[in-house]
Amino acid sequence: MITKPEIDKLAEKYETVDFIKDDPIQFPHRYNKSKEDCEIAGFIASLLAYGNRKVFIKKLNELFINIAQNEPYNFILNFEPKILGDFNYRFGTTEDFTEIFKVMRTLYEKDGGLEELFKYAYNTHHPQGASEHFFNFIPVTDYFYSRFSQNAGQGAYFMIPNPKKGGAMKRMCMYLRWNVRKGPVDLGIWKFMRPSELLIPLDTHVARLSREMGLLTRKGNDFKSVLEITENLSKFDPEDPTKYDFAMFGYGVNNK
Numbered sequence: 001m002i003t004k005p006e007i008d009k010l011a012e013k014y015e016t017v018d019f020i021k022d023d024p025i026q027f028p029h030r031y032n033k034s035k036e037d038c039e040i041a042g043f044i045a046s047l048l049a050y051g052n053r054k055v056f057i058k059k060l061n062e063l064f065i066n067i068a069q070n071e072p073y074n075f076i077l078n079f080e081p082k083i084l085g086d087f088n089y090r091f092g093t094t095e096d097f098t099e100i101f102k103v104m105r106t107l108y109e110k111d112g113g114l115e116e117l118f119k120y121a122y123n124t125h126h127p128q129g130a131s132e133h134f135f136n137f138i139p140v141t142d143y144f145y146s147r148f149s150q151n152a153g154q155g156a157y158f159m160i161p162n163p164k165k166g167g168a169m170k171r172m173c174m175y176l177r178w179n180v181r182k183g184p185v186d187l188g189i190w191k192f193m194r195p196s197e198l199l200i201p202l203d204t205h206v207a208r209l210s211r212e213m214g215l216l217t218r219k220g221n222d223f224k225s226v227l228e229i230t231e232n233l234s235k236f237d238p239e240d241p242t243k244y245d246f247a248m249f250g251y252g253v254n255n256k
Helices: 004-014 017-022 026-030 035-047 053-067 072-077 094-110 114-123 138-145 154-159 170-180 204-212 223-234 241-254
Strands: none
Touching: 004 241, 017 026, 026 035, 026 053, 035 053, 035 072, 035 094, 035 114, 035 170, 072 094, 094 114, 094 138, 094 154, 114 138, 114 170, 170 241, 204 223, 204 241, 223 241
């Protein structure tokens, strides 16, 4: 297993403001004039954060600049389907984005917004598996699913994944890291949970690196693997295990 001095050195080297410009976290940083703009921009950015990074960042620029007019909160509060035109991305059709943005409009009009929804989910969490810090995303998903119409297709359910299926929930874990951690990269705008309770955002790249570093023994890239990696990272820093997401990025860069 990688040693604490080694992984700490990598985390320190790569958790810098220079990381922001090529990462989807650039969007909540760009729209940080208000908490609502910041958290909405982050949530939307996390929905599209799959596939080729250059492609989805280009699509996000199209959405935020050309369609939302650089006002994410106003865009959601006044959302109407016609605003989108034919905007789509990979699995997500125009109808899928319409469904998600309509639910977000309701969330901000009636139910307090994204922070209140995730806070509710946090307050109803139940420790499970290898980690005592298990975040229950089910209330978040249920909020969207219960409000989707029959027009919601596969893309809507892919972008708002179902934690009951046991998947890694990578993009939601990433979104929480952005909002809960405070550092040169992460924004730390939500205070209802501690960084020690965050879970590592797991994709195939992070899974491969975790195995090379001796942090993951499971073969599957599922939620149990998320718990195993996070538990092992907590041994290096129990107060802030997900800071090592930057170390994994750096490890990948250094070992290409």
